[in-house]
Amino acid sequence: MVTKKIALVTGANRGIGEQICADLAALGIHVILTSRDAQKGEAAAQRIRAAQPSADIVVHQLDVISEASVQAIHEFVINTYGRLDILINNGAILIDDNVSIFDLDVPTLRATLEANLYGPLRLCQAFIPLMQANGYGRVVNVSSEMGQLSEIGRGTAAYRISKTALNSLTAIFAVEVGRGNIKINCCTPGWVRTDMGGPSAEKSIPEGADTPVWLALLPDSAPTGAFFADRAIIAW
Numbered sequence: 335m336v337t338k339k340i341a342l343v344t345g346a347n348r349g350i351g352e353q354i355c356a357d358l359a360a361l362g363i364h365v366i367l368t369s370r371d372a373q374k375g376e377a378a379a380q381r382i383r384a385a386q387p388s389a390d391i392v393v394h395q396l397d398v399i400s401e402a403s404v405q406a407i408h409e410f411v412i413n414t415y416g417r418l419d420i421l422i423n424n425g426a427i428l429i430d431d432n433v434s435i436f437d438l439d440v441p442t443l444r445a446t447l448e449a450n451l452y453g454p455l456r457l458c459q460a461f462i463p464l465m466q467a468n469g470y471g472r473v474v475n476v477s478s479e480m481g482q483l484s485e486i487g488r489g490t491a492a493y494r495i496s497k498t499a500l501n502s503l504t505a506i507f508a509v510e511v512g513r514g515n516i517k518i519n520c521c522t523p524g525w526v527r528t529d530m531g532g533p534s535a536e537k538s539i540p541e542g543a544d545t546p547v548w549l550a551l552l553p554d555s556a557p558t559g560a561f562f563a564d565r566a567i568i569a570w
């Protein structure tokens with residue numbers, strides 16, 4: 335039986351997701367590292383174990399756009415642990431970089447929403463009830479400053495819309511779950527040097543993982559239903 339905290343991270347075979355898994359493992363958390371390609375997930379777990387031989391990590395396939403895949407991991411978590419303490423919706427795609435909204439085609443928007451919005455929706459619907467049954471939970475939706483309506487800019491509209499909607503999803507789940515010991519928040523990691531962020535980005539990958547990991551470990555007195563950057567609440 336696993337007695338320590340259990341965390342599930344999506345899109346964890348590279349980038350910020352892999353770093354979140356490494357950081358959570360270093361904090362003594364049992365990590366379910368998920369990846370749409372199980373072999374790539376296993377390779378990421380091996381990199382973490384090479385640096386941290388005591389890291390407690392299991393790898394599970396998860397493609398967030400697949401109902402069957404979400405159902406399979408839900409059954410795995412229920413049957414193996416019976417609970418989930420931390421859910422980090424990190425996996426996402428950006429396929430319309432700098433495309434004007436006038437040129438945005440619906441299939442691109444639909445594909446982006448499938449991964450960046452419907453995926454987190456499926457996982458929240460699957461796992462928040464389990465957290466409610468257990469009386470404890472931390473949900474971290476990794477969003478983006480590109481979805482921040484108060485600072486909205488031009489272009490990359492599919493990605494922006496998906497992240498604005500993810501923020502809305504976060505707030506609505508938080509309201510419906512209400513006060514208690516389940517904290518449902520979203521954050522921007524900042525502009526990070528990953529495959530998505532590119533080599534010119536200002537933050538290193540560990541810096542990008544900092545706020546999501548911090549939100550995963552919020553104390554019981556912490557807020558729910560908020561948008562964070564650099565460990566502080568920011569405007570929607």
Ligand SMILES: NC(=O)c1ccc[n+]([C@@H]2O[C@H](COP(=O)([O-])OP(=O)(O)OC[C@H]3O[C@@H](n4cnc5c(N)ncnc54)[C@H](OP(=O)(O)O)[C@@H]3O)[C@@H](O)[C@H]2O)c1
Pocket residue numbers: 344345346347348349350351369370371374396397398399423424425426427449453476477478479522523524525526527528529530531532535
């Ligand atoms: N990097 C930045 O500057 C930046 C800025 C703001 C927000 N963010 C957000 O931070 C998070 C992590 O980004 P990153 O920079 O680490 O990006 P990344 O290096 O491109 O990694 C994205 C991850 O998401 C996974 N993914 C994509 N579609 C998926 C699906 N259908 N099911 C499961 N996993 C899927 C990818 O898996 P594959 O390897 O299989 O493609 C990959 O593991 C994302 O939510 C992103 O929007 C990043």
